[in-house]
Amino acid sequence: MTDVKLRKRTLAAWKYRCALQPWVRTFGYAHVHHACYCYGREWIWVDLIPLSPGSHTFIHRWLGGAVTVTEQNQRGRYPNLLQRLTHAWCRVTWLVAQFL
DSSP: OHHHHHHHHHHHTTTOOOOTTHHHHHHGOOEHHHHHTTSSSTTTTTEEEEEEEHHHHHHITTTTTTTOOOHHTTTSSOOHHHHHHOOOOOHHHHHHHHHH
């Protein structure tokens, strides 16, 4: 499946809502965040999380310590504890988004 199709499927499954802030609609400007790296065999609500641009920046810059994912991987710290907790929160909000 192409990246565009996967992105559209992910956004549709989440009803075009940001996973970190389910009250925010993302529509066309959403980022699809990879919670882990299993390219080609992703599960939409586990591995792929739609985020608003601000939420995506929050996860990578603020929770990641203002370093890139590559730098975090080199240090063996991606995802760190705060990022893991945020990923878990985002997965739980998928259930909430189903009822909004």
